[in-house]
Amino acid sequence: MQLIITGGTVVTASTVTRADVGIDHGRIVAIGTDLGAADQILDASGRLVLPGGVDPHVHLDTPVMGTVTADDYPSGTIAAACGGTTTVIDFCFQMPGERLQDALAGWHRRADGRSAIDYGFHSVVADPRPEVLDELESLPAQGISSFKLFMAYRGALQVDDWAMLRVLEIAQRRGALVLVHAENAEMTHLLQQRLLAAGQTGPRSHLVSRPPLVEVEATHRAIALAELVAAPLYLVHMSCGAALDELVRGRARGVRVVGETCPHYLVTSTADFDRPGFEAAKYCYSPPPRQPGDQQRLWQALADGTLHAVGSDHAPFNFVGQKDLGRDDFTRIPAGAPGIEERMIMLYQGVVAGRLSLSRFVDLVATTPARLFGLAPHKGSIAPGADADIVLWNPHATLTLSPDVLHQRVDYTINHGRTVQGLPETVLLRGDVIVRGRQYVGTLGSGQFVRRGPPVL
Ligand SMILES: [Zn+2]
Structure with missing residues (x-):
């Protein structure tokens, strides 16, 4: 496997489970414990693992x-x-x-x-x-x-x-x-x-x-x-x-x-x-x-x-x-x-x-x-076969919001001065880390147009 995310709490729309997540070729291939060896390990202790x-x-x-x-x-x-x-x-x-x-x-x-x-x-x-x-x-x-x-x-x-x-x-x-x-x-x-x-x-x-x-x-x-x-x-x-x-x-x-x-x-x-x-x-x-x-x-x-x-x-x-x-x-x-x-x-x-x-x-x-919007099953969930688009979320981190701490290219936020709890720390796009410590570390252009299927209501 390319990467295993270990020690985190995996959250889906129906379950909250302590589990490791195995990733290969940009996709989630395994969820569970003792997933074996990987080129890289990402420690998610104390973090929520979200789609x-x-x-x-x-x-x-x-x-x-x-x-x-x-x-x-x-x-x-x-x-x-x-x-x-x-x-x-x-x-x-x-x-x-x-x-x-x-x-x-x-x-x-x-x-x-x-x-x-x-x-x-x-x-x-x-x-x-x-x-x-x-x-x-x-x-x-x-x-x-x-x-x-x-x-x-x-x-x-x-x-x-x-x-x-x-x-x-x-x-x-x-x-x-x-x-x-x-x-x-x-x-x-x-x-x-x-x-x-x-x-x-x-x-x-x-x-x-x-x-x-x-x-x-x-x-x-x-x-x-x-x-x-x-x-x-x-x-x-x-x-x-x-x-x-x-x-x-x-x-x-x-x-x-x-x-x-x-x-x-x-x-x-x-x-x-x-x-x-x-x-x-x-x-x-x-x-x-x-x-x-x-x-x-x-x-x-x-x-x-x-x-x-x-x-x-x-x-x-x-x-x-x-x-x-x-x-x-x-x-x-x-x-x-x-x-x-x-x-x-x-x-x-x-x-x-x-x-x-x-x-x-x-x-x-x-x-x-x-x-x-026809993006399932590749997007929107932590499940085998889905794209490894994953967020390691720190449920305890706090931040006081202002334009200075955000990346939006605009001179105000309607949330100015609000202190929030719970922040995304590490973000993966199809298995690659694109955000680390709330800073973008990816390569522009790695985002792709997604051909969407029919809606499922
Ligand atoms: Zn609109």
Whole structure:
């Protein structure tokens, strides 16, 4: 064997076991005791041995609202790796008039030879012309088994119900999964126009123009559209209890709908909009932060299986030089927050607080995202035959978060000053150590494009 990881506690979505892990040719080949000899031994005493994280929701090197996300493939995937994530799925955006194939070629160029970890792409359908829908039929065969639709962003990314139905039909027929950003674009537009007319141009208006009702209406409608054509549906970045109620009702009547939330909804709230000056722009993402009661509902839903996955929705924009594009008009603040490196660390705080079991944590950050997006059985679990994407996690280490201690190439974190417990220390990608002591020691370009299979719901 190439390598044996000894003395650690192996955590999967269903078990927590003291065991050694044997690796050969980049794959896990044995789990147990007395595995024999190996070229190399990695001591994991006192550490948790976790599957590498699978982040199903990131935005790297992506044009947004007149600027570009602050992390590209090199910087963003190094940050992901340092946070314990070994596979990301990025959103490949279609520009108006563009073919999906050309958009995908552009995303391959961004990532090829420049990624620290493995990656795949969701295909964003923003301009659903008939020939684009024809193109969509062929994407699953190319390993692009998920499509993204925006109900939000009027006049830009928004697609109407007719386009949604057509895309859902194709996904149902071809074995793909449709991800939906569920916010009603017209409701937000009306409130934005009123706020601007009243001179309410500051960041707080981002919050006011996107109340829970905006998310709840679109969530209900997305589920109903999927129900009509019997297609599976993945709701990204669910933020509030009232939207979760729609998810629960949909599942109760048999709709194959699953939900994702993001760490920022677990730790930020409307109170962050009370910050002085323009500071609240750091919290301008869509949907916006909600009430403390919603945070409690989300934690409960993560624990009890109502929610299925945690994505970072990493969309980093510098506070100075990017967020301030909207200093005089909140509708021009680039929407998003960083978090690719903090995703697993922040969710692990749920383990520390006794809200989540270790296995549930692993399920939410790795195993279920891998399964839903056609990456299983190679990704998302510690099992014979799986890629040796492995994290040695120190459950006792602590860190006070700030941009200085993170690798994300952005000048703030929404977790600034928070002291966290539990950190990834050593990270392996297909058997090779790429992070040691929270520093990237791999070779850029060793991350590979992963052709994904059909979703398993
Ligand atoms: Zn997103």
